[in-house]
Amino acid sequence: MNRAVATVLSVTAAVVLLAGAGAWWFLRDDAPEEVDLSAATAGVAQQDSDGSVDGAADGGTFDGDVSGTWSVDTDTGDFDYESATGTFAGFRIAEELAGIGSTTAVGRTGDVSGTMEIDGETVTAASFEVDLTTITTDDSRRDDKVQDALDTSSFPTASFTLTEPIELGSAASTGDPVSVSAIGELTINGVTTKVEFPLDAQVVDGTVVVVGSLDIAFSDYGVEVPSSPIVLSVDDNGTLELQLLLMKN
Numbered sequence: 001m002n003r004a005v006a007t008v009l010s011v012t013a014a015v016v017l018l019a020g021a022g023a024w025w026f027l028r029d030d031a032p033e034e035v036d037l038s039a040a041t042a043g044v045a046q047q048d049s050d051g052s053v054d055g056a057a058d059g060g061t062f063d064g065d066v067s068g069t070w071s072v073d074t075d076t077g078d079f080d081y082e083s084a085t086g087t088f089a090g091f092r093i094a095e096e097l098a099g100i101g102s103t104t105a106v107g108r109t110g111d112v113s114g115t116m117e118i119d120g121e122t123v124t125a126a127s128f129e130v131d132l133t134t135i136t137t138d139d140s141r142r143d144d145k146v147q148d149a150l151d152t153s154s155f156p157t158a159s160f161t162l163t164e165p166i167e168l169g170s171a172a173s174t175g176d177p178v179s180v181s182a183i184g185e186l187t188i189n190g191v192t193t194k195v196e197f198p199l200d201a202q203v204v205d206g207t208v209v210v211v212g213s214l215d216i217a218f219s220d221y222g223v224e225v226p227s228s229p230i231v232l233s234v235d236d237n238g239t240l241e242l243q244l245l246l247m248k249n
Helices: 004-029 038-050 140-150
Strands: 067-071 088-099 101-109 112-119 122-131 155-160 176-186 191-204 207-218 229-234 238-246
Touching: 038 088, 038 191, 038 207, 101 140, 112 238, 122 176, 155 191
Parallel strands: none
Antiparallel strands: 067 112, 067 238, 088 101, 088 229, 088 238, 112 122, 122 155, 155 176, 176 191, 191 207, 207 238
């Protein structure tokens, strides 16, 4: 009898442990880390040490002068949902899921294009475009809803155009990190608003690395956040994020 009781208790304990592990698996938040300048520049430096970054577009050599035209580089680094060391843009939004709890939904795409003009220590012009049709999330079942919410069949791209110069200061030439605000026009779902986008940037081995996050209300752009029976609630406010690698033409 004692052996039987011990066996039952052992099985029960094992079930409890497995149930706890299962709860942790479903409740954990698997969202990738937020964009971070240190992580982005470390990725570029690592690639440079491996010989995969030459410091200028089209195989040229960076001469240390930041003045000129810089283009978004989508060849350097890698882009995937979990860990992106290259160029990407996307969103983060908080949601509450039935039977799971609070999670962060993240959508990203590596299809970003654009250019930036620098004159001395001043960014005089910049324009970037994101292909929203290639945004992916952690769950393919969410992907179609994201496309519907953004109405990518009618408005396949989002864009940002700088409308005021950005003063970089001496960090533009010394390679030190710089924090600035990019004032310009953000267009999503065919709706354009004026925004002030906080950015962190640094020149690393001839590559301009830019990261930034901007809190927005999706309703300002006519976007209704996706919903489903499993989604108990989802914020209308979210965060746009970007990580850009730019090389001099």
